[in-house]
Amino acid sequence: MTTDFGVVPDLTPEQEHESGAPALEAASERRAARRGFLVALPSFAYLVIFFAIPLVIVLVYSFATRNPRGITELRDWNVEAYRALAEPLLRSVLVRTLVLALLTTVICLALSYPFAYYMATRDSEVVRTLLLIGVMIPFWSNFLVRTYVIRVLLSSSGPLSEASQSIGLGEVDIAFSNAAVLIGLVYGFLPFMILPLYAALERIDWNLVEAARDLYASGWKAFRRVVWPLSRPGVVAGCILVFVPSFGAYVTSDILGGAKNPLFGNYIVNQFLQARDWPAGAAVSVVILAVMLIGTLVYFRTGGRTL
Amino acid sequence: MSVQSTARPRGGARWLLAGHAWLVYAFFYIPIIVLFVYSFSGSRLVGQWEAPTLEWYREVFENDNIQRSVWVSVRVAFFSTIISTVLGTMSALALERFRWRGRRVFDALLYMPLIIPDVTMAVMMLVFFVQAFDIIDSIFGTQFLLGFNTILLSHIAFNISFVAIVVRARLASSDPTLEEAAADLYASRWQCFRRVTLPQIMPGVLAGALLALTVSLDDVVITSFVTGPGSTTLPVYVFGLIKRGLSPAINAVSVLMLVVSMALIFGSLLLQRVISRESSLD
Numbered sequence: 001m002t003t004d005f006g007v008v009p010d011l012t013p014e015q016e017h018e019s020g021a022p023a024l025e026a027a028s029e030r031r032a033a034r035r036g037f038l039v040a041l042p043s044f045a046y047l048v049i050f051f052a053i054p055l056v057i058v059l060v061y062s063f064a065t066r067n068p069r070g071i072t073e074l075r076d077w078n079v080e081a082y083r084a085l086a087e088p089l090l091r092s093v094l095v096r097t098l099v100l101a102l103l104t105t106v107i108c109l110a111l112s113y114p115f116a117y118y119m120a121t122r123d124s125e126v127v128r129t130l131l132l133i134g135v136m137i138p139f140w141s142n143f144l145v146r147t148y149v150i151r152v153l154l155s156s157s158g159p160l161s162e163a164s165q166s167i168g169l170g171e172v173d174i175a176f177s178n179a180a181v182l183i184g185l186v187y188g189f190l191p192f193m194i195l196p197l198y199a200a201l202e203r204i205d206w207n208l209v210e211a212a213r214d215l216y217a218s219g220w221k222a223f224r225r226v227v228w229p230l231s232r233p234g235v236v237a238g239c240i241l242v243f244v245p246s247f248g249a250y251v252t253s254d255i256l257g258g259a260k261n262p263l264f265g266n267y268i269v270n271q272f273l274q275a276r277d278w279p280a281g282a283a284v285s286v287v288i289l290a291v292m293l294i295g296t297l298v299y300f301r302t303g304g305r306t307l
Numbered sequence: 308m309s310v311q312s313t314a315r316p317r318g319g320a321r322w323l324l325a326g327h328a329w330l331v332y333a334f335f336y337i338p339i340i341v342l343f344v345y346s347f348s349g350s351r352l353v354g355q356w357e358a359p360t361l362e363w364y365r366e367v368f369e370n371d372n373i374q375r376s377v378w379v380s381v382r383v384a385f386f387s388t389i390i391s392t393v394l395g396t397m398s399a400l401a402l403e404r405f406r407w408r409g410r411r412v413f414d415a416l417l418y419m420p421l422i423i424p425d426v427t428m429a430v431m432m433l434v435f436f437v438q439a440f441d442i443i444d445s446i447f448g449t450q451f452l453l454g455f456n457t458i459l460l461s462h463i464a465f466n467i468s469f470v471a472i473v474v475r476a477r478l479a480s481s482d483p484t485l486e487e488a489a490a491d492l493y494a495s496r497w498q499c500f501r502r503v504t505l506p507q508i509m510p511g512v513l514a515g516a517l518l519a520l521t522v523s524l525d526d527v528v529i530t531s532f533v534t535g536p537g538s539t540t541l542p543v544y545v546f547g548l549i550k551r552g553l554s555p556a557i558n559a560v561s562v563l564m565l566v567v568s569m570a571l572i573f574g575s576l577l578l579q580r581v582i583s584r585e586s587s588l589d
Contacts, residue, residue, distance in 0.1 A: 036405020043398040050464040054435035118328040141568040149338040248424020265426040
């Protein structure tokens with residue numbers, strides 16, 4: 001029996017008396033199903049119109065033709081836009097995007113795991129909550145501003161450069177470089193790794209570790225055989241939540257990388273707002289979408305249920 | 308849950324972990340503190356320190372473009388929050404309390420706006436509106452343009468999902484037997500929702516609304532694709548300023564935007580405290 005509310009009042013006592021129970025249950029379940037659909041209908045319709053259909057249109061556009069005046073024409077369907085991905089110019093952007101997104105993910109994981117472990121192993125609930133709030137604040141703070149902050153910090157003769165000069169390390173000049181973009185991406189997406197890792201580590205039954213230690217497992221072995229496997233759903237979720245937005249990053253590379261170091265995101269924006277080659281931009285968007293879908297599938301395949 | 312003595316790292320490892328944790332916090336907060344301090348610096352050059360001044364804040368409050376864009380941001384955030392809170396709450400109810408065909412498809416569709424990169428969603432919205440306006444204009448002879456309405460429609464499209472995920476979590480932990488009891492006592496479906504379900508999920512609905520408000524006020528990429536002349540939001544305007552070069556006024560407006568973000572975060576954290584206190588009373 002489902003727990004749908006409002007199932008029972010449909011039936012007056014007389015009806016209940018007359019009909020057999022199984023038929024009754026089937027009928028009320030059908031009614032509940034119809035009501036569920038009706039409750040979902042406004043949002044369902046909204047998301048179909050303003051999300052699913054736009055997605056299909058982008059897919060269609062990626063096979064369309066751009067005429068010399070920069071207007072997209074929905075005829076002469078072709079895969080030119082995808083073929084361009086293999087050409088040197090776009091390939092170098094693809095490689096840079098891929099490498100930076102992977103590096104961001106690895107660095108975030110390396111920084112976050114010990115951090116989340118430290119948070120999850122605090123005895124006091126109050127301390128754990130405070131530590132968590134310390135991560136929630138950057139997580140929900142304005143992303144543009146958090147990127148700008150790094151831009152100010154790294155500006156030539158800016159605070160970081162001055163600090164390093166004063167301790168005798170010389171000038172730091174990494175503004176508008178791949179390194180600056182990498183720092184910005186790590187700074188921006190680090191909370192996306194910490195939060196799922198913390199959620200996974202916090203759920204671990206530490207008695208299991210205790211048991212492993214009692215059975216003479218070394219600290220390292222207890223970690224490798226008990227803690228790490230149990231925290232893996234958090235690792236996978238964190239990696240996807242960092243890799244997917246890094247792969248589609250635009251604001252970070254635009255502010256910190258300058259025009260010389262474009263990522264896929266900058267390439268897309270450029271195709272749409274300046275070069276007016278919409279099929280080319282749409283094709284790269286489809287590639288990013290594919291990466292997102294693969295990431296989600298990996299997540300659900302490895303046993304994750306909710307993001 | 309208390310951590311057992313042998314499960315916890317000891318000696319050097321323990322201090323390494325603690326030191327690492329504080330370094331991560333320093334990484335998060337030192338840049339923000341630096342920005343805050345330099346927003347009061349008297350120097351025209353960003354990142355140089357001179358005698359403190361409130362000049363840059365005055366500049367922000369006197370800038371007409373900023374005033375206008377704040378107003379657009381507030382209107383977009385207000386309307387998109389209200390509409391997506393209603394739609395998101397209905398979605399959460401439909402998914403948590405009913406079984407129906409198409410439920411899984413809807414569930415998947417509802418998740419996608421949460422994980423899709425901004426740039427991709429921005430492209431989708433732009434291409435969709437241009438194509439749709441093309442068709443509508445050619446049939447009805449109208450002249451639809453990108454602007455406030457397209458920004459609003461796009462913000463609702465991603466905010467429904469944010470509200471739904473928060474309300475769903477609340478619904479999943481609330482007690483469905485109360486609803487059954489109300490139904491047994493011949494409450495109508497509406498009474499049942501109004502008197503039993505809604506009061507139970509209200510903190511979740513409010514937390515979802517605050518989240519939607521935050522996300523709407525933060526968005527740059529999607530908005531900058533579907534905006535038109537005369538309807539620039541604050542983040543899009545500030546993004547444009549940053550591209551033209553650093554200025555102390557950007558520092559000041561950034562600090563103000565961070566303060567608003569943090570106020571909203573503390574609001575939703577307080578709400579969550581109320582929620583957990585309530586559930587501990589049960």
